Amino acid sequence: LKLSCGAQFTAKMEGMLNDLAICAEMSSAFESFCRENPDRTGLGKTEFSVQVLTAGHWPQFKPLNEITLPSIMHKCTQAFKEYYDAKTSQRRLQWTHSLGSAMVKGTFQQKRVFDIQVTTLQAVVMLAFNADSLGGVGGGPVSFQALQENLNIPEDALKKALHSLVCGKFKIIKKAAASSGSGESAAEASAGPKEDKVIRPTDSFQFNDAFTCPMRKIRIPM
Secondary structure, eight states, rough: HHHEEEEEEEEHHHHHHHHHHHHHHHHHHHHHHHHOOHHHHHHHHHOOOOOOGGGGOOOOOOTTOOOOOOHHHHHHHHHHHHHHHHHOOOOOEEEOGGGEEEEEEEGGGOOOOOEEEEHHHHHHHTTTTSTTTTTTTOOOOOEEHHHHHHHOHHHHHHHHHHHHHHSSSOEEEEEEEOOOOOHHHHHOOOOOOOGGOOOOOOEEEETTTOOOOOOOOEEEEO
């Protein structure tokens, strides 16, 4: 292909393949570093891997790198940044959270436990409902505005993440009951079940502790 079409035509493809080869080596080296330095990284049993890619070789995506990560995710990214900065001073890391994924262990009523595969953005939203976060000890409702302000997620991206967790097949989060006495709320309630699949900035949400599923491991698409 390089001989037929020229080096310029295959340059990005070669760069992609080179990135993938380097990524595999770096991931293995970082895992070894974490095992050998548990006190330094502070990650404990948390598994964390990173793909470092050269921006010029790959399609561009909206990074969403300004979102406020939960403490455990922030600790992971800081541990890798310190490791990476010690290895090279010629490159600058830019996190692209919109392409990340996570496996979240969810504990529900009667100690039902599920392994939930989600995107990084979905995981950030889910963890906001933990007892030590916005949901509070009683698992009280959290408003859309509070989620947006505390997580620093753009409105469209937050709506998309909430829709997948509230209105999809696996309803990990549920809408909080609307307060009565408001004409607008009454009109929305009478509009039928279709309205339940719309995420509005005026909605509030809470952890669906009654969630159940016959499968132990589930995947929630965005």
